[in-house]
Amino acid sequence: MTAPIETTGAGPEAQPEAVLAGVEKGQIEGRSLGQIAWTRFKRDKVAVAGGVIVVLLILLAVLSRPIQAMFGLDPNAFHQDLIDPNTSLPKGGFGGMSADHPLGVDPKFGRDIATRILEGSWVSLVVAFGATILSNVIGAILGVVAGYYGGRVDSIISRLMDTFLAFPLLLFAIAISATLQGGAFGLEGLPLHLSVLIFVIGFFNWPYLGRIVRGQTLALREREFVDASRGMGAKGPYILFRELLPNLVGPIIVYSTLLIPTNILFEASLSFLGVGIQPPQASWGGMLREAVTFYEVDPQFMIVPGLAIFVTVLAFNLLGDGLRDALDPRSR
DSSP: OOOOOOEESSSTTOEEHHHHHHHHTTOOOOOOHHHHHHHHHHHOHHHHHHHHHHHHHHHHHHTHHHHHHHHTOOTTOOOGGGBOTTTOSBSSSTTTOOSSOTTOBOTTTOOBHHHHHHHHHHHHHHHHHHHHHHHHHHHHHHHHHHHHHOHHHHHHHHHHHHHHHHSOHHHHHHHHHHHTSSOBTTBOSHHHHHHHHHHHHHHTTHHHHHHHHHHHHHHHTTSHHHHHHHHTTOOHHHIIIIIIGGGGHHHHHHHHHHHHHHHHHHHHHHHHTTSSSOTTSOOHHHHHHHHTTTTTTOTHHHHHHHHHHHHHHHHHHHHHHHHHHHHOGGGO
C-alpha cells in the first residue's frame, strides 16, 4: 500500500503538502511553447553552432561598410605593385597572401580579396532576405486563403501555384535580369540590380511556401479554436490573420531558414552567369566568374569565395534543421 498524502488546511482547497512545498521553493513553473522549443534547440549543438555562424555572418554584413570606413578599406582599390606584369598573377605564393592581405589579392587588378568578400556578404544577404520576405508574404497569404476557404478559391490558387512551379525559373530570371540591366522604374546601377534580383527570386518562389501553408491550414481550420471564433461571429479575415496565421509562424520560420541559403545560391548563380550584380560591385558569384580564367594558376582566387558561399549555406541549413526539430519534434 502507498502511504497517504498529508494535506494542510481543511475543505476542498486543501493541497498536498508536497505541492505546497514545491510552490514555496519555486520549483513548479509552467513553460510556454516557445520556452520548450528553445530548450530543445539548445540541446542540438550542431544547430546552435550553425546559429552562431549565421549571427556572425549577419553582423559582418550589417557592419561591412562601417568596418571598411574604420580601417580605410576599399574593395575596388587597385594594387598593381602586387601583380606580376608578365603573368597578371599576384606576386608571391598562395595568391599574394600577406599580413596586409590575409586572403590574397585578385589577379590583374590586385584588389584585396578579404575586403571584397566582406563587401559581397551584405549583397548576398540583402538579396536572400529580401527575396525570402517577398516569397513569405505572397505564399503565406495565398496559402492560408486557399486552405481556409477551399472550393473554387482553393482550386484557382492551387492552379496558380502549379503554373508558377512550371516556369523554367533560371531561364526566366536570366531573361528578365538581362532585359533590365540598363535601367528601369527610375532605378539604375546597384539599386536596380538588387531590386530585380529580389523581385525575380522572391516572386517566383512563393508557391513552395504556399503549398506548405495551405496544407497546415487545411488541418487547423477544423480545430476547436476556429469553430469557437466562428461561433462568436468572427469573419473570415479575422480568423485568417488573428487565428490561423499566428499558428503558422513555426512552419514559416523553419521554411524561411531553409529558403535563405537557396536564394543565396540563386543570386550567386545569376551573378556568375553575368546577369546578377554587375562589376565593379563585389559579389561572391561575380568573384567566382572572374576566377574561372585563373583557377588553374591561382586557385586561391576561386577557393575563398567558394568557401564563403559553402559556409553560409551550410550554416543556414544546420540552423533550419535545428529549428524544425525544435518546433516540431514529431518531424524527426
